[in-house]
Amino acid sequence: MPKSTHPNLAELLERCWQQDPTLRPDFSEIIEILQQIAKEVGDEEDRPKVQSSSGFLSVLRRAITDHKENHDYSRDVKT
Template identity: 85%
Template sequence: GLRPTIPKNTHPKLVDLLERCWQQDPTLRPDFSEIIEILQKIAKE
């Protein structure tokens, strides 16, 4: 599937999270509790 282009100035950890969420294999995608934890860490930086 097509994915949107990630802007070059996007936080590297957010890029990593997006790419993990887009994994074809659902078992490789983070669950919502992990997503929230990652976003909270990014917000504190």
């Protein structure tokens, strides 16, 4: 994992790669974590940033927005 990877993103990726599927986060938790990372990074926009990460963050923000607009959360309710 690149050293410049946001620590929360690195932790999320490691959890997603768990061999035991029960230890992996569910999709709603992944979205929540990604939203928090995007917010934290957005709060730091006034600070100088690494150019290579800015493209990734744009894609991440767009993916989160698209998911929120197109996902039927009523189907995520576990019964």
